[in-house]
Amino acid sequence: MTEAAKSSFPARAVLLAGVAWLLPASGHLLLGKRLRALGFAVCILLAFGLGIRLSGNLYRPVSGQPLSYLATVGAMGVGAPYYVARYALGYQGTAEAPGYEYGTIFLLSAGLMNLLLVLDVWDIASGRKEDE
Amino acid sequence: MSHLVLMTAYAALVGVFFALLWRRGRGEQAKLFLQIFLGMMIGAILLGWLMYPFPTGPAAPIP
Numbered sequence: 024m025t026e027a028a029k030s031s032f033p034a035r036a037v038l039l040a041g042v043a044w045l046l047p048a049s050g051h052l053l054l055g056k057r058l059r060a061l062g063f064a065v066c067i068l069l070a071f072g073l074g075i076r077l078s079g080n081l082y083r084p085v086s087g088q089p090l091s092y093l094a095t096v097g098a099m100g101v102g103a104p105y106y107v108a109r110y111a112l113g114y115q116g117t118a119e120a121p122g123y124e125y126g127t128i129f130l131l132s133a134g135l136m137n138l139l140l141v142l143d144v145w146d147i148a149s150g151r152k153e154d155e
Numbered sequence: 156m157s158h159l160v161l162m163t164a165y166a167a168l169v170g171v172f173f174a175l176l177w178r179r180g181r182g183e184q185a186k187l188f189l190q191i192f193l194g195m196m197i198g199a200i201l202l203g204w205l206m207y208p209f210p211t212g213p214a215a216p217i218p
Binding site: 059060063065066069072077125129136139140143 | 158164169174
């Protein structure tokens with residue numbers, strides 16, 4: 024464990040992880056990993072955009088369906104794009120669309136990929152992970 | 156878009172993402188990308204080919 028990991032409360036790591044969740048790849052950008060941040064942003068936003076383009080399901084909690092809560096957490100992992108699509112644009116997805124199943128997978132994957140980035144930012148910022 | 160195009164796009168996105176996340180250095184990243192990309196593509200085609208003899212049957216009833 025590095026010196027940074029020994030400090031009491033990792034306020035910087037919490038802040039960076041929060042920003043990383045809200046804006047995909049922004050955590051790596053703030054950590055100075057510009058090229059990697061660009062690559063991550065392209066991957067996540069392209070997956071999210073394709074999911075929307077294919078009219079996939081942007082999960083929301085459905086009472087009586089416990090798995091929908093889990094899927095919603097995964098989809099919300101993409102941060103601001105989820106809320107913009109859901110609440111600002113009123114996006115819901117179209118179950119009858121030919122690309123619905125594929126679109127759902129793209130949307131869910133975008134959220135899960137961003138959650139992995141949040142964990143990575145947390146590890147780097149709190150000193151748990153050595154990163155050049 | 157066709158199934159193959161979407162499958163290829165998905166495998167490419169996932170491959171690039173994990174190569175950037177888990178490896179440092181262009182060579183190592185390219186190697187992991189190819190492993191993930193080809194693994195997903197060949198695996199999906201192989202699985203589809205193995206399932207080909209199975210009859211599709213009638214559509215499942217919607218509960």
